[in-house]
Amino acid sequence: MTIRATVWGENVHETTSQIVSDIYPEGMHTQIAKQLAVDKNIVARTATLQQPEHGLTKEVLAETDVLLWWGHAAHGEVADEIVERVTNRIWQGMGLIVLHSGHFSKIFKRLMGTPCALKWREAGERERIFVVNPGHAIAAGLPEYFELENEEMYGEPFSVPEPMETVFISWFQGGEVFRSGLTYKRGRGNIFYFQPGHETYPTYYDDNIGLVLRNAVRWAHNPQAVSSDPSDAPNVPVEEALEAIEERGPKLHKKGEKGLR
Ligand code: ZN
Numbered sequence: 248m249t250i251r252a253t254v255w256g257e258n259v260h261e262t263t264s265q266i267v268s269d270i271y272p273e274g275m276h277t278q279i280a281k282q283l284a285v286d287k288n289i290v291a292r293t294a295t296l297q298q299p300e301h302g303l304t305k306e307v308l309a310e311t312d313v314l315l316w317w318g319h320a321a322h323g324e325v326a327d328e329i330v331e332r333v334t335n336r337i338w339q340g341m342g343l344i345v346l347h348s349g350h351f352s353k354i355f356k357r358l359m360g361t362p363c364a365l366k367w368r369e370a371g372e373r374e375r376i377f378v379v380n381p382g383h384a385i386a387a388g389l390p391e392y393f394e395l396e397n398e399e400m401y402g403e404p405f406s407v408p409e410p411m412e413t414v415f416i417s418w419f420q421g422g423e424v425f426r427s428g429l430t431y432k433r434g435r436g437n438i439f440y441f442q443p444g445h446e447t448y449p450t451y452y453d454d455n456i457g458l459v460l461r462n463a464v465r466w467a468h469n470p471q472a473v474s475s476d477p478s479d480a481p482n483v484p485v486e487e488a489l490e491a492i493e494e495r496g497p498k499l500h501k502k503g504e505k506g507l508r
Contacts, residue, residue: 250289250468253311254280255303257318258295260446267446275317275444275451279346282457283315289464296321301329308332309474313342313467315460317444318352330354338434340472344463347444350405355440358433359407365425366402372420374398374443376427376455380414384466385428385439385459393455399445401425407440417442428459430466434477437467482506 256276260267271278280291294302296318308314314333318325330353337343337358345355350363374395378386402423408431415428427442441459443450450456482504485494500506 248288248470250464251310251312252280252283252289252291252315252464253303253307253313254283254291254293254315255301255317256293256295257321258297259320264446270447270449271451275446278451279315279317279460282451282460283464285457286461286465289461296324301325303329303333305332308336308341311336311341312469312472313344313464315344315346315464316349316352316354317346319348319446322352325353327353330357334358335477337436337438338477339474340435340469342464342467342469343436343438344460344467345438345440347399347442350401350407350440350442358431358438361408362406365405366400366423368400368402368419368421368423369445369447370400370421371397371448372400374400374420374427375418376443377416377418378414379416380412383412383414385414385430385462387462388458389455395443395448395450395453395456397445397448398443398450399448401427401442410440414439415441435469435472437469439463439467480506 254276256274258274261271261274276293280293283289283291333354334357349355356363375392377392378389400419400421400423402425405426410429411432412430413426417425417427425442429440431438443456
């Protein structure tokens with residue numbers, strides 16, 4: 248079964264920082280999409296902030312099984328209307344993989360309902376990523392731990408809700424630890440937060456990172472996704488009750504009323 252992934256990139260650092268554009272001349276989103284395309288069952292397209300509707304039109308989202316999100320400098324420029332559109336698709340069953348500084352994106356905070364804050368330090372530290380859930384599909388094929396020579400330190404406490412599963416915990420050279428791979432479910436949508444991916448380091452060229460991203464796309468794909476409105480709350484008429492009933496008791500709502508929102 249082909250999985251249709253869309254890699255959303257903010258694409259700001261790549262166009263404003265020489266350091267970042269030297270590492271990712273085609274944009275971080277393009278390199279992430281290349282990593283996904285290593286799996287012949289994943290078809291990856293990209294979308295960026297600067298495109299009309301941020302590249303996330305209704306048509307694009309309808310054809311997306313898993314959305315990956317990298318944002319940092321321009322979270323506030325993402326239109327609320329698009330955030331709601333993406334939220335609804337996730338409730339319908341589209342998967343979401345939130346990368347690195349995406350912890351502060353509107354979409355992640357909307358879905359978590361908490362501040363999603365953390366400690367950080369940009370000092371090129373070694374990161375050791377431990378697989379703490381070795382049976383998990385996202386960790387398939389990984390050793391007990393792997394390392395990135397340079398990463399940004401993200402430290403606890405990470406103010407997210409208690410996750411469904413913790414797949415990775417990272418140690419940084421300066422001594423801090425961080426829950427670097429967390430899963431959630433919102434509506435029918437599977438969500439994975441994955442911490443590595445600071446823009447001034449070549450993280451998305453790393454083979455283990457590529458493996459995690461492909462595993463995560465396969466894990467997040469929900470074949471039971473639906474196209475109906477996930478916010479639909481139908482008023483079932485008395486005559487359509489599964490068993491015959493007689494209406495009784497005091498009433499507030501009128502017959503056929505849509506209900507209050
Ligand atoms: Zn960063």
